Amino acid sequence: VKPRVTIAPHVADWARDAIIGGGGEVVDADDHPDGLIWAQLRAAAQLRDFLGTHPDIGWVQLPFAGVEDVVAEGLIDHRRQWTSAKGAYAEPVAEHALMLALACLRRLTRRARASTWGEPAGETLYDQPVTIVGAGGITSSLLSLLLPFRAPVTVVRQHPEPVAGAVRTLGVDQLHEGLRGARVVVLALALTPKTRGLISGDELRTMGPESYLVNVGRGALVDTDALVTALTSNTIAGAALDVTDPEPLPTGHALWALDNCLITPHTADTEEMIWPLLARRVRENVRRMAAGEALEGLVDPDLGY
Amino acid sequence: VKPRVTIAPHVADWARDAIIGGGGEVVDADDHPDGLIWAQLRAAAQLRDFLGTHPDIGWVQLPFAGVEDVVAEGLIDHRRQWTSAKGAYAEPVAEHALMLALACLRRLTRRARASTWGEPAGETLYDQPVTIVGAGGITSSLLSLLLPFRAPVTVVRQHPEPVAGAVRTLGVDQLHEGLRGARVVVLALALTPKTRGLISGDELRTMGPESYLVNVGRGALVDTDALVTALTSNTIAGAALDVTDPEPLPTGHALWALDNCLITPHTADTEEMIWPLLARRVRENVRRMAAGEALEGLVDPDLGY
16 A cells, blocks of 8 residues: 655655655645644644644644644644654754763863863763663663763653663652762653653752753753752752743743853754654664554553653 | 883872783883883973982873973973873863853953843854864864764864864964964964964954954963954954963963953863873873883974974
8 A cells, every 4th residue: 555645734845755755645734634744843833723623634743842732732642643753853853962961070160161271170981870761762861872981871750660771760750869960960751740850959959060951851850940950059059950940931031141050042852853863763764564563652642652 | 021110200109000001010210120100290401300310210100191391301302102191081171172162252251250240242152153273182182072062173283183073173273274264273282393383463463353262271272462352452352261371370360350251270281191091101101111102192292392
């Protein structure tokens, strides 16, 4: 069977090539497609309208890894198959997380802002304990990047099934045990009602004054006010954030002025990086659909990711 | 035989422990020691005076990896054995080089200086061609760190004996071939009369507008004025320097103001990082001396490193 797939809200060459490359056929939205490639970032309301007028589409491929906006629109249910980009962008995001961790340890915010030579400062990542919260593709790629640093890695996840390459895997109910003694804590998990505000005052105090927080997940995993307090009072050593709450972080926000904080504007995976990786996911899923295999990146409507 | 080793210009506990741990004996400077552990950074003139009054010392262990200041004092000859820390600090320096490369690709100087959200920008290091000039310990450690990024690495070195892990090894006479097409060029070689000014206007033009320069070797490997011109005119995309010429870089120097340049004040290996690593080198060399084996980190008086 040749899967009949449409592309919306606008045709994209990479998607067309990927559908054909996976053994599918590109069809018009009104021509009863089996699947939809949604080729637009941050447009959940527009997607809701599209599916309202094309209700018989059985599979939707989303272009983002975190699907909380689509969940909030009430779209994700068991009526159709939903696949996200989860895992597909893991490598550039893990790379960004490693850079942010190194930038924290080596005081890069201060150095980038300096206009004079300074005193030596900085710590190495070699042999340092690292804790990663979340156990998806980013964690798996980050474990590979950390391997040559001999960093003993603790993974904290929903269900404490051991993660290959980690020295220990803890359940999320043991979060504080995972945070204690970590030199760097990396947040690489989905935002759900359960994980919102996961890192607040108590968790930051458990991390302690020699510990750095790196967030490449979602801004609202962290209580921003608590983080500002912790950074100002040196409750933790520093933070590096690719995602913030609110996002975009408003001009004039207290975090911008802190020299133990580094902010990148949600650029762990830029569009230049993601389209080729998404094309791979689309091609593979079209191939799997043709072969009757389970799709890659399936969203669980009950878990919300 | 128990090597009799002294420590100067002042006794350091780590050196004492390392000498004893290696099977040696700590003796007074006036008690005809076999070897000297020089436990002071940047004090070549003081070392010259010390050796003037203790001429029969047969082995000197230096605490730095780059020995050009001691060479300039005319101290390094075939009369005694000289060992440096070369290779011993490779890991933290390679780590710093990786961080600087990632910081270039992801525009960290601009982001650290920003006080508003910005447009997405940045490139990944995955699968990008990297050229490392130099083939010592830093290069070897950096190759390990680059392995999970699948970066095809070219090594340029004095004698083009192939380096394990590099996709090609070129002689220094093929420098331009090594620079062409590299996304990141890392300088990790010794400063000698031959390598001074190795990277000047021609080399920067060969690198081109999509290429970044990372220097963790010595500042004078690069013609600073040519670098300022190249960064100002976007002849290359950017630079990250842990070493500068002059060093320290004076307040008000043009490099401080450029937002495609990142400067760290020679902190790839801070003292906190190096003393434990140097202790390992001392312990090993005392052990080798006792066993009659060749010392580690031997300086070649003819090459000057």
